[in-house]
Amino acid sequence: QSALTQPRSVSGSPGQSVTISCTGTSRDVGGYNYVSWYQQHPGNAPKLMIYDVTERPSGVPDRFSGSKSGNTASLTVSGLQAEDEADYYCCSYAGTYTPYVFGTGTKVTVL
């Protein structure tokens, strides 16, 4: 199972929106509505931001939203804030024997 493809980096000014893509195959992203997104600040553990493609856990700001079309999922951060600067990883369910495959990771920079 190969890693899902994400852009290495995206950037935006405070208040702007950025979108991170996550491209897989019909065996993972395209085959299930079980894409999740994790935010990771340096030295910290990943934190769940989005699950089941579009759902936000309690406590996650509604500036974060998810979507999916075909084999590509996306995470949009609207109204970018300084604390959003972090690495972001997508993750998809991929079946019983290799249940999860992660994306390559995207560094979000707030200019």
Added chain:
Amino acid sequence: QVQVVESGGDVVQPGRSLRLSCAASGFTFSSYAMHWVRQAPGKGLEWVAIIWSDEKNKYYADSVKGRFTISRDNSKNTLYLQMNSLRAEDTAVYYCAREKSGGWYYDYWGQGTLVTVSS
């Protein structure tokens, strides 16, 4: 509150073995599937292994299959990862993660434990 705390990371020589532990608290450990996920220095996240709540089913990434063994002791609320025949490419922070019951995502992560394989 839910907590998972990893331990056991160390510096080991190639070919040697190491066992990681993950102590869980604040939830009914025996009801959840648990995973190990690792992150090499400066790299992305990589799923390593899963063990179902009933301990009967375990699956591994191809990169560790045959060398690593995941296990759990539900009476001690503890998850383990036995790592044998360690290689330099196993160097990483190893995270213990809880899979959401009835879901397909991780809702809680530990802070990780660093394993360095070097001569």
